[in-house]
Amino acid sequence: MKVLLINPPNHGRSIPEEEYGITSIKAIFKGEPLALEVIAGNLYDHDVMILDLKVDPLSILMETVNRFQPDIVGITSVTCEADALIDIATTIKRELSGDAPIVVAGGHHASCDPDYFNIESIDYIVCGVGKASFRTLINAIEKQCPVSIPGVAKTDPSTRLDLTPRKYTFEDLVDHRPPRYDLVERYRDTYVMGGIGKAGFVVTAYGCVHACSFCSIPAITQGSYLTHSIAASIANMKTLDSVSLIRCVDANTFGNIPFANKFARAIIESKVNKKIVADVRADTVVNHPEVIDLWQQAGLVAVVIGFEEIDDRRLAFFNKKSSVQTNIKALDHLKKTGLKVIGDFIISPDYDRRDFKALETFIDTHDIELPVPSILTPIPGTPLYRHMKDKIEITDLSYYTFSNAVTETTLGKAEFYTLYADLFKKFHSHISKS
Ligand code: SF4
Structure with a gap:
């Protein structure tokens, strides 16, 4: 076919x-x-x-x-x-x-x-x-x-979808069949990411066992966490021989600590010799700093962390199962390692002037190199969507980019976006320093 x-x-x-x-x-x-x-x-x-x-x-x-x-x-x-x-x-x-x-x-x-x-x-x-x-x-x-x-x-537009749920297992990863990187080779020079540079993507794990209310990742595996074999992931890293930087695009590369430890050792032994950027939860950095240190020896140069908030009440609302104190401890450890921190923050529609100022101060105080602020967006199918459904003002999905407020905001929209843009301007100066 x-x-x-x-x-x-x-x-x-x-x-x-x-x-x-x-x-x-x-x-x-x-x-x-x-x-x-x-x-x-x-x-x-x-x-x-x-x-x-x-x-x-x-x-x-x-x-x-x-x-x-x-x-x-x-x-x-x-x-x-x-x-x-x-x-x-x-x-x-x-x-x-x-x-x-x-x-x-x-x-x-x-x-x-x-x-x-x-x-x-x-x-x-x-x-x-x-x-x-x-x-x-x-x-x-x-x-x-x-x-x-x-x-x-x-599909059958005349009726509801007949969809049998799938229980995802390791078999669904078809581990022995690598991605066809060759099919996008003609585009490779254009795959450059802001703040990171030219990078090749490798997926080492799918899904997540956490259930943050805004996140669409658990739906991909129905809440399970599946890892590729270490051999397959290392082979993929090596296949990308025209790039020196690997972006692990897993939502959480460190979702299984014994596995993550073994994986880092194997990367070192296999002499992959690439720079690596990966996502990690703040509580993983705090509870298992040794795994981050080992990954740094394996090539980790930057981590993407969903700090999300500087307010425990909102973190609880997101079901993040973490705290501001944990975020600060993670930042303290990462500062010692010298790893670059790409920090995701979520601006809720009920942000007022004080909230915007407090976020700016937090990022300054903790000197986060690459802060990435996004606007809380209820993606259909997520728990957050079900919770915020009645507050949604914009249903055109083209606006669901995480940089638009699709629900009511406490501040007037003009002021909300002006403060959001001001944060961006400030963050751009962070990016140009990096
Ligand atoms: S935000 Fe991160 S930790 Fe939370 S469910 Fe999504 S992937 Fe998992």
């Missing part, structure tokens, strides 16, 4: 820009479409192409489809790109009508809110980790033998 996998273009819209002329905080998602490379890795006996519309212009979509003539088109998306996914699917179905390929939606938004894609121009929806289930689907389509696949739904 010929399978075309598509990464949609940046589609996010910006209220600060559209309504207040503030251009400094538009969110742009960059980086290689690793999820598609992973899916392609398990389609080893099919003819697969990846089209990255974050790099290539959207105008080449139909030219590419007409030239490649896929039997199947798979499109991924995060929430703010969900409508871009639908636009692409609709364009392909409309332009090719009777000869149109089968269109499959997957990715984060499909996993969190599959009903959103139960529309005419999409044929199937793959939820969660799809490396194994997408292959099962393709093979069933090829053999024209309809099967019920857990985690995969056939």
Whole structure:
């Protein structure tokens, strides 16, 4: 089968820009479409192409489809790109009508809110980790033998989706089939990330056992934490020989401490010799500083930490199961190591002037090199969405970029965005120092 996998273009819209002329905080998602490379890795006996519309212009979509003539088109998306996914699917179905390929939606938004894609121009929806289930689907389509696949739904806009939940296991990672990095090699020089530089992506683990209310990660594995084998992850790091920096794109690279220790030792012994950036929870740094130190010997140069808040009440509301004191202790340890800290913070819609000032002071006091502030966004399918549903004012998902307030705000919107933009300006000076 010929399978075309598509990464949609940046589609996010910006209220600060559209309504207040503030251009400094538009969110742009960059980086290689690793999820598609992973899916392609398990389609080893099919003819697969990846089209990255974050790099290539959207105008080449139909030219590419007409030239490649896929039997199947798979499109991924995060929430703010969900409508871009639908636009692409609709364009392909409309332009090719009777000869149109089968269109499959997957990715984060499909996993969190599959009903959103139960529309005419999409044929199937793959939820969660799809490396194994997408292959099962393709093979069933090829053999024209309809099967019920857990985690995969056939669309039918006239009724509710019939989706059998999938219990995800190590088998779903198809560990022995590496991502098809070669399929995006022509784009590689463009995969440069702000504050990090040119990086290759490696996924070593999927999912998370925590349940922060705003987070869409647990939906990808239904709350389990699955790690690739150490050998497979090290092989992937080595395959990326044109980059010196590896971004582990796991939501939590240190979710299993004995494994993380073994993994670091293996990286050192295998002489991977790359710089590594990875996500870690603050409580992991505090409770297991030795694992961070070992990873530093293995090449870790920067950590991404979701501090989220400087107020325990809000951390509890997020179900973060951590505290401001833990965040400060983690920062103290990281300062000693010299690791670069990329710190995520969430600005809640009830922020007032004092809250903005307090956050700015906290970041200054703790000298966080790369603070990344985002606006609390209730992503459909998350516990936060269910909690905030009644307060949502904007339902157009193109605004769900984490830099727009889609709910009521305590401050007037103009003042809220001005203070948010001021924080950004201040943080940009942090970035230029780094
Ligand atoms: S924010 Fe991090 S720790 Fe919380 S559920 Fe998501 S991945 Fe897990």
